[in-house]
Amino acid sequence: MADPSTLATITRKVVLVTGANSGIGLALCERLLAEDGEIHLCLACRNMQRAEAAKAALLLSHPGSDINLLRVDVGNIKSVIEAAQEIMQRYQRLDYLYLNAGIMPNPRINLKAFINGLFSSKVISMFATGEGLLTQEDWVTDDGLQQVFMTNVFGHFLLIRGLEPLLGQPGCPSQVIWTSSNNARKSAFSLTDYQHGHGQESYSSSKYATDLLSVALNKHYNSQVSSVAFVIDHRPITSTSKELVPSIECEVFR
Numbered sequence: 001m002a003d004p005s006t007l008a009t010i011t012r013k014v015v016l017v018t019g020a021n022s023g024i025g026l027a028l029c030e031r032l033l034a035e036d037g038e039i040h041l042c043l044a045c046r047n048m049q050r051a052e053a054a055k056a057a058l059l060l061s062h063p064g065s066d067i068n069l070l071r072v073d074v075g076n077i078k079s080v081i082e083a084a085q086e087i088m089q090r091y092q093r094l095d096y097l098y099l100n101a102g103i104m105p106n107p108r109i110n111l112k113a114f115i116n117g118l119f120s121s122k123v124i125s126m127f128a129t130g131e132g133l134l135t136q137e138d139w140v141t142d143d144g145l146q147q148v149f150m151t152n153v154f155g156h157f158l159l160i161r162g163l164e165p166l167l168g169q170p171g172c173p174s175q176v177i178w179t180s181s182n183n184a185r186k187s188a189f190s191l192t193d194y195q196h197g198h199g200q201e202s203y204s205s206s207k208y209a210t211d212l213l214s215v216a217l218n219k220h221y222n223s224q225v226s227s228v229a230f231v232i233d234h235r236p237i238t239s240t241s242k243e244l245v246p247s248i249e250c251e252v253f254r
Contacts, residue, residue, distance in 0.1 A: 012066065014094050016042040016087065018074060018156070019101030021054040024179060028098060029054070033062040040066045042090075044083065046073040046101070074101050074155030077143045084162025094166040099156040099178040099210075103148060104203045105137050138202040146195040152206035157213060168221070168228040176228065178214050181207040 015032060019025040020043035029041060041058075045051035051069045058067055068090075072083035087094070139147050145154060160167075160176065167174040184207035188199065196205035221228040 012038055012040040013096065014040045014042070014091055015096045015098070016044055016070070016094060017098040017100055018044045018072065018159070019046075021045045021047065021050040025098075025100040026054050026057075028100065029058055030061065033058060033065050037062060037065055040068070042068045042070055042087075044070040044072045044101070046071070046075075046079075072101075072159070074159065075103070075141060075147060075151035076155070077150075077158065080155050080158045081162060084159055087163060088166065091166060093169040093172050094163060094174055095172065097160070097163065097167070097174065097176045099159070099176065101156070102152040102179065102206075105148065138196065140197075146197050146202065148202040148206050149195040149209070152203070153209045153213065156210075160217065174228045176214075176217075178210050180211055180214075184208040184211050 013036070017025050017029055020029050025043075029043065032039060032041065043051050043054060045054070048069065048071050051071075055067050055069060059065060070083060070086060070090075071079075073079040141147050141150050143150065156178065167176070181203070183204045185201070185204045186208055188196070188201040188204035189208040189212075190196075190199070190205075193199060194205075194209060196202045199205060
């Protein structure tokens with residue numbers, strides 16, 4: 001006789017959300033359970049204490065929901081590989097993979113850029129958008145990669161590749177939704193410095209990189225006639241505005 005937990009994953013839609021313990025990730029989980037209480041939801045988080053708290057909060061508002069936890073730090077290669085292996089052992093397929101985890105270093109004013117901008121033709125744009133005015137500190141990880149690039153881009157890319165056998169199973173199309181940002185700007189990104197090790201807008205660069213990567217992956221999977229679709233979500237939502245999660249965001253899970 002099959003394990004009941006295995007049967008549940010066969011009959012229920014399996015949804016995995018990274019960075020699910022707060023902010024957009026937690027808001028998304030709330031909305032998904034409100035839309036379909038029969039899904040199997042996996043909260044993939046770096047901090048398990050916060051993940052447990054998020055699970056408890058979700059169960060309080062949605063009693064009886066099928067919620068599991070998984071530890072993964074998308075800013076660490078070893079953690080991502082181990083998480084992918086764990087997911088492969090747990091599930092026979094993934095219906096929806098929401099790549100939401102990420103970091104945004106606290107911005108600070110670049111005094112030199114501010115002074116130069118005052119006497120340039122871009123002064124109005126600078127004050128209107130903040131482009132070129134703010135700088136974000138980044139650092140190198142133990143894996144030798146820029147932290148923002150590793151967390152926002154490469155870690156999730158590794159996770160996708162590690163989970164390929166579970167995506168687009170026959171008769172079970174999968175969808176991968178990658179959280180982007182309105183701050184994803186082409187001007188902040190360079191192919192010659194895709195990790196943005198020499199720039200000052202690492203977050204904007206990483207989000208533009210995720211947009212490019214999503215398009216490329218979509219093309220790659222479509223060329224293989226695989227039932228895997230990549231979606232880029234630019235809608236800005238904060239943890240204090242859960243009710244603003246648009247209904248279209250949950251349409252992809254129906």
